[in-house]
Amino acid sequence: MALVTFISDFGDQDHYVPAVKAKMLAIxxxxxxxxxSHHIKSxxxxxxxxxLxxxxxxxxxxxxxxxxxxTTGEMTQGYIGxxxxxxxxxxxxxGILSLLADKEPGILVKFADIHVQESSFPAKDILAPIAAKVASGAAIHDFGGPLDQFKKAMPRNPKATREFITGHVIRVDRYGNAITNISKELFDKLNPGNFTIEIGRERLDRLHNGFGQVDLGDCFAYFNSLGLLEIAINHGDAGSLLGLRFESVVTIYFNP
Structure with missing residues (x-):
């Protein structure tokens, strides 16, 4: 099955998304x-x-x-597969690919100049044709040569000691739930049994498994399906009510 996923910061009010799709479908x-998603902040x-x-x-x-x-500007240093x-x-x-996993890609290719034409719309003119052809059976090696290193961005990792973990909100979803970068794996490794989660002026001293365990309007914390600590209010907007937004600090203190 020739399957392509598509993520962009194009929104849905302009011609950009259908133009990229049309380019792929023409191939x-x-x-x-x-x-x-096409509603990524610019x-x-x-x-x-x-x-992703x-x-x-x-x-x-x-x-x-x-x-x-x-896809354009000083941050972009060519195009890769x-x-x-x-x-x-x-x-x-x-730098975006460096944020997807801790491990390095098994294959890394920089697309050759013959496939990288001058364009004000590289998603359509450069990336879409290559994506369509690779999904149809071509190899990424067909479009360029090996690349030793790709541009890397600095991930936001929590700080942890035996006394505390300090992380940040990395996403407030459309329900107002605040997803943090504190993983269950890290929490389980350091948790002595007693803890306090501090989010602004809110304090929580227990974890739940989901929304069904709390009453309407209750604020609670749980580890979501991604294994990340999430702060929510049942049928409420934790982001607005607790003043949480991207980069808000969340700290777990471990009590002896």
């Missing part, structure tokens, strides 16, 4: 193109990487992922 009308690599990281492994191995976020965990990524070389 292979049988392509199955899945939209991940140029926001971290938001795009979060959505949270979803790409759920697609079949061999899926091609077209990444069209901040990468094979990571049996998935293929076609993207600008702007």
């Amino acid at each position: 292979n009308p049988q392509l199955n193109i899945i939209d991940l 140029f926001d690599l971290e938001q795009a990487a979060f959505i 990281k949270a979803s790409f492994r759920d697609f079949p191995k061999g899926t091609v992922h077209l990444v069209a976020v901040n 990468a094979k990571l965990e049996e998935h293929i990524f076609i993207a600008p070389n702007n």
Whole structure:
């Protein structure tokens, strides 16, 4: 199955998304193109990487992922293809791929000049044709040569000691739930049994498994399906009510 996912910061009010899809479908009308999101904040690599990281492994191995976020400008150093965990990524070389996993890509290719024409719309003119052809059976090696290193962005990692973990909100979803970068793996490794989660003026001293365990309007914390600490209010907007936004600090104190 020729499957391509597509994520961008184009929005849905202009011609950009349909133009990119049309370019791919003109090459292979049988392509199955899945939209991940086109509502990424303009140029926001971290938001795009979060959505892509949270979803790409759920697609079949061999899926091609077209990444069209901040495709022009000084941050972008050419265009690349990468094979990571049996998935293929076609993207600008702007650091976004470094935010998807701790491991290095198994294959990394810089697209050759013959495939990288001057364009004010590289998602359509450069990335879309390569993505469509790779999804149709071509190899990423067909479009360029090996690349030793790709541009890397600095991930936001929590700080941890035996006394505390300090992390940040990395996403407030449409329900107002605040997703942090504190993983269950790290928490389980350090937790002595008693703890206090501090979010602004709110204090929580227990974890729940989900919304069904708390009353309407209750604030609570749980580890979500991604294994990340999430702060929510049942049928409420934790982001607005607790003043949480991207980069808000969340600290877990461990009590002896």
